[in-house]
Amino acid sequence: MTVESTAQRKTTRGGSKRTTAKKASSAKAKTPDNAADQVEQDQLVQLLTPEGKRVEHPDYAIDLTPEELRGLYRDMVLTRKFDAEATTLQRQGELGLWASLLGQEAAQIGSGRALRDDDYVFPTYREHGVAWCRGVDPTNLLGMFRGVNNGGWDPNSNNFHLYTIVIGSQALHATGYAMGVQKDGADSAVIAYFGDGASSQGDVAEAFTFSAVYNSPVVFFCQNNQWAISEPTEKQTRVPLYQRARGYGFPGVRVDGNDVLACLAVTKAALERARTGQGPMLIEAFTYRMGAHTTSDDPTKYRADEETRAWEAKDPILRLRTYLVAEGVVDDAYLAAVEAESEALGKRVRETVRAMPDPDSMAIFENIYADGHALVDEERAQFAAYQASFADADAVAEEN
Amino acid sequence: MTVFEKITLSKAINASLRASMEADPKVLVMGEDVGKLGGVFRVTDGLQKDFGEDRVIDTPLAESGIVGTAIGLALRGYRPVVEIQFDGFVFPAYDQIVTQLAKMHARALGKVKVPVVIRIPYAGGIGAVEHHSESPEALFAHVAGLKCVSPSNSSDAYWMLQQAIAGDDPVIYFEPKRRYHDKSRLDTEAIPYPLHKARVAQPGSDLTLAAYGPMVKVCLDVAKVAAEEGKSVEVVDLRSLSPIDFDTVQESVVKTGRLVVVHEAPVFLGTGAELAARITERCFYHLEAPVLRVGGFHAPYPPSRLEDEYLPGLDRVLDAVDRALAY
Ligand SMILES: Cc1ncc(C[n+]2csc(CCOP(=O)(O)OP(=O)(O)O)c2C)c(N)n1
Numbered sequence: 255m256t257v258e259s260t261a262q263r264k265t266t267r268g269g270s271k272r273t274t275a276k277k278a279s280s281a282k283a284k285t286p287d288n289a290a291d292q293v294e295q296d297q298l299v300q301l302l303t304p305e306g307k308r309v310e311h312p313d314y315a316i317d318l319t320p321e322e323l324r325g326l327y328r329d330m331v332l333t334r335k336f337d338a339e340a341t342t343l344q345r346q347g348e349l350g351l352w353a354s355l356l357g358q359e360a361a362q363i364g365s366g367r368a369l370r371d372d373d374y375v376f377p378t379y380r381e382h383g384v385a386w387c388r389g390v391d392p393t394n395l396l397g398m399f400r401g402v403n404n405g406g407w408d409p410n411s412n413n414f415h416l417y418t419i420v421i422g423s424q425a426l427h428a429t430g431y432a433m434g435v436q437k438d439g440a441d442s443a444v445i446a447y448f449g450d451g452a453s454s455q456g457d458v459a460e461a462f463t464f465s466a467v468y469n470s471p472v473v474f475f476c477q478n479n480q481w482a483i484s485e486p487t488e489k490q491t492r493v494p495l496y497q498r499a500r501g502y503g504f505p506g507v508r509v510d511g512n513d514v515l516a517c518l519a520v521t522k523a524a525l526e527r528a529r530t531g532q533g534p535m536l537i538e539a540f541t542y543r544m545g546a547h548t549t550s551d552d553p554t555k556y557r558a559d560e561e562t563r564a565w566e567a568k569d570p571i572l573r574l575r576t577y578l579v580a581e582g583v584v585d586d587a588y589l590a591a592v593e594a595e596s597e598a599l600g601k602r603v604r605e606t607v608r609a610m611p612d613p614d615s616m617a618i619f620e621n622i623y624a625d626g627h628a629l630v631d632e633e634r635a636q637f638a639a640y641q642a643s644f645a646d647a648d649a650v651a652e653e654n
Numbered sequence: 655m656t657v658f659e660k661i662t663l664s665k666a667i668n669a670s671l672r673a674s675m676e677a678d679p680k681v682l683v684m685g686e687d688v689g690k691l692g693g694v695f696r697v698t699d700g701l702q703k704d705f706g707e708d709r710v711i712d713t714p715l716a717e718s719g720i721v722g723t724a725i726g727l728a729l730r731g732y733r734p735v736v737e738i739q740f741d742g743f744v745f746p747a748y749d750q751i752v753t754q755l756a757k758m759h760a761r762a763l764g765k766v767k768v769p770v771v772i773r774i775p776y777a778g779g780i781g782a783v784e785h786h787s788e789s790p791e792a793l794f795a796h797v798a799g800l801k802c803v804s805p806s807n808s809s810d811a812y813w814m815l816q817q818a819i820a821g822d823d824p825v826i827y828f829e830p831k832r833r834y835h836d837k838s839r840l841d842t843e844a845i846p847y848p849l850h851k852a853r854v855a856q857p858g859s860d861l862t863l864a865a866y867g868p869m870v871k872v873c874l875d876v877a878k879v880a881a882e883e884g885k886s887v888e889v890v891d892l893r894s895l896s897p898i899d900f901d902t903v904q905e906s907v908v909k910t911g912r913l914v915v916v917h918e919a920p921v922f923l924g925t926g927a928e929l930a931a932r933i934t935e936r937c938f939y940h941l942e943a944p945v946l947r948v949g950g951f952h953a954p955y956p957p958s959r960l961e962d963e964y965l966p967g968l969d970r971v972l973d974a975v976d977r978a979l980a981y
Pocket residue numbers: 380419420421448449450451452453479481482483543547686715717739743746
């Protein structure tokens with residue numbers, strides 16, 4: 255009896271809180287309410303069809319200059335080239351592993367180009383296209399996959415945090431960072447990337463809760479690429495993922511993740527909401543992992559070729575090119591120039607990676623603590639002495 | 655057919671799961687990618703096909719959820735065998751394991767049993783990226799209510815898993831992933847060795863090396879090299895880390911007078927520290943040298959290009975053997 259009434263009270267309290275939150279956000283919301291109705295119908299926000307036809311959407315307009323359009327195309331082509339190069343380098347033994355973004359270029363370039371320099375990105379391990387947009391040198395991404403470091407770039411120099419392998423963790427970091435932005439009174443926004451599989455993690459659910467409660471300026475960008483290694487999205491959810499947001503009290507939208515224009519428009523709108531105090535938003539970019547999960551994976555074990563082939567017809571780069579050619583935004587000379595640039599990038603990536611030296615073994619003891627630690631000092635010294643004992647032995651061997 | 659002259663450690667685990675599932679319909683296998691794919695290491699290969707999706711369950715990507723629901727299933731009479739995909743990914747489940755799984759039997763004054771087995775491919779040596787090579791066993795062995803074991807060969811892998819599943823306590827079963835493809839002998843009709851008993855893997859008289867899981871092979875190699883140099887090294891395969899069979903180690907040290915403990919996990923507050931303390935207490939007057947430890951540093955597992963230097967290998971263990979013998 256007592257237990258029951260406590261539970262009852264709790265539900266009422268939670269319920270009323272949510273209602274208040276919802277009222278507050280809908281009062282301030284710039285995104286029209288019919289956006290919610292729209293998503294309720296399970297519709298993808300799409301601005302460019304797979305055939306390369308430009309279509310309009312009532313809530314997400316976009317008007318780009320020819321130069322901007324060409325830029326998006328170039329970004330996607332170069333990102334795909336870099337990715338293919340990395341896959342090859344893994345095959346050749348130059349990298350230990352590679353997680354390909356093949357097929358997800360539009361989701362990453364569209365959302366990445368929506369960001370301002372002062373915004374902050376929390377990626378997974380597959381956001382090579384977003385890294386590109388942030389100006390992180392692509393070769394920097396390869397260190398951890400080669401096994402020479404566990405990150406290797408300064409997150410603050412491009413407002414692009416380190417790759418996070420432990421699924422879902424970064425959603426909370428993004429939320430906390432956004433809480434800090436809010437406390438500072440800044441109008442920057444934060445974006446957290448994660449996958450369909452990650453949507454099952456407690457950390458992601460908790461990030462939704464915190465960001466909703468504090469109305470934090472964070473955008474959750476979920477690339478639903480249909481697979482979490484061998485598990486299809488149905489193993490993670492019974493509702494379309496974007497609908498999860500509703501229960502937390504912020505809007506969710508499903509966007510065609512292979513449509514760079516739609517990804518750009520929706521992410522811009524979401525970031526704008528965040529900047530103007532309207533709190534978090536969830537974007538589900540509906541896309542497809544065209545390759546294996548990583549170079550260690552063999553997708554023939556769990557998915558049908560036909561499925562992959564069907565998604566080939568929705569290729570993000572092809573559809574943009576078709577559109578740009580039809581509109582006369584690009585000509586053969588431009589396409590050839592991008593092609594040449596991509597070859598040059600591939601060459602630079604190959605050369606840089608092959609020349610990447612192995613770290614010095616004493617790096618094991620570096621940067622473990624900001625303020626130092628006696629045990630680390632002791633073990634570092636012991637290890638150095640141990641290694642020196644071999645140098646001595648080598649010298650003796652040489653003398654003899 | 656009961657004797658496999660050469661079977662890989664991963665196939666032995668697969669056979670063990672199969673035997674457990676055949677013997678007891680309450681045994682379930684659950685985890686990420688364990689069903690259709692058969693696990694990222696193929697350890698559960700074919701089980702879903704043979705036992706159905708009801709018993710071999712591809713779970714959502716949520717370790718806390720996996721272990722938490724396994725606890726619930728156990729309370730309902732099932733025997734879930736949970737796979738955590740890699741060592742570094744067990745931590746979302748750490749709360750469930752430490753605050754719930756480990757303590758439930760005691761809190762219920764023994765009225766409930768929670769026979770959950772958690773399989774964790776652990777330790778390094780496979781050239782992997784971050785979080786895929788860690789040795790977190792001490793973090794579990796430190797918790798009362800959990801048992802922790804780690805096989806080093808196919809026969810132990812086969813028997814120890816079945817014993818863990820058949821037992822009524824929660825067991826963390828650490829699988830040495832770099833030994834998955836190592837082949838050794840398995841007799842599926844042998845009389846199994848007790849789960850928590852250590853075994854002398856190589857008899858010797860000058861010094862005892864104690865190890866478990868992936869380091870047993872390294873220690874056997876060390877014993878060979880040492881033998882060529884005229885030193886007789888005994889290798890004790892601990893097999894169980896909670897409880898630890900101190901008696902077997904004591905017996906060995908009383909004979910040899912010297913002990914070196916080898917593990918990949920950081921030595922600071924690790925298994926070796928516990929052995930050093932207990933064996934010193936039990937064998938003080940038999941020891942000719944202080945108990946030495948060879949293991950990981952107080953450092954995050956390094957990027958893979960440094961792991962050969964980080965991990966205890968032949969040279970580092972031999973160095974410790976020499977130092978111990980020099981006393
Ligand atoms: C906490 C945790 N558990 C398991 C893993 C192993 N793992 C790596 S990627 C992955 C699937 C992730 O799927 P999703 O979130 O959809 O992202 P995608 O790889 O498709 O981009 C799994 C299970 C991990 N990295 N972290």
